[in-house]
Amino acid sequence: MTKNRAALLCGILFGFGLTISQMNNPDKVLAFLDVTGNWDASLAFVMGGALITLATLQHFILKRPQPIYDTEFHLPKTNNPIDKRLILGAIIFGIGWGLVGFCPGAVLAAFGDGKIEPFVFTLALGAGMMLFGKLHNKN
């Protein structure tokens, strides 16, 4: 196996995770976010399952000197300071997420439905990222 094949395998698992849990269905996500309406707590169970599994496995993985196909673990520092950028970014993402119910992973897993809406959203997502690149990467 190579780095790319490992990534492919992980992507497949991630895609099945999103579809089995129906997180690629924006109705399901919005029903979680609608706490004063007909609330659907499923998304909390998705996060719970993901956090328990990942936290348990990474406890052992991070004891290894390095990953299988790389010389180091590429992890953001957990004690980096909280800045305005982080908060503002999370607020903007939160508004967008609440309007439609798609996040970047979920929308890609919605491609399987063969509908036009996930493609439209993804093009706009790419445009938003490019806009960020234009405004913030001035070098």
Added chain:
Amino acid sequence: MQNFTPYSAFLGGSLIGLSAALLLYFNGRVAGISGMVAGAFDFKNSENHWRLYFLGGLILAAVIFNLFVPHAPATYSRSTLLLIISGILVGYGTRLGNGCTSGHAVCGMARLSIRSITATITFMSVAILTVFITRHLLRISL
């Protein structure tokens, strides 16, 4: 809570956690989807190709699931304009805040990153507020 599906949610979530753990184990990388999408189109550096493989695998799994597993279809009642506005906000916001639901709410929170916990609480609260305003105050049927 008539549509509450705790078992499939927990199973699906566990697969997402397993995927993130294996990506860390093999490639030493964090399974943050917004970062992968942003970095996937850097073709010059072959070190970045793994991102395209991951995203391709994700879509492949979704296509296979859709073909073989019966499930409730999404309604997609949102207007094209709203999809575009939302997409731009999600794209811009996740780059500015360095992550989305996968990077912050799963990978970062699993490592007890203060930044990720802060980001997750913030975007969850704002998204809940957004749904409250649009559905219950403005009564827009999105």
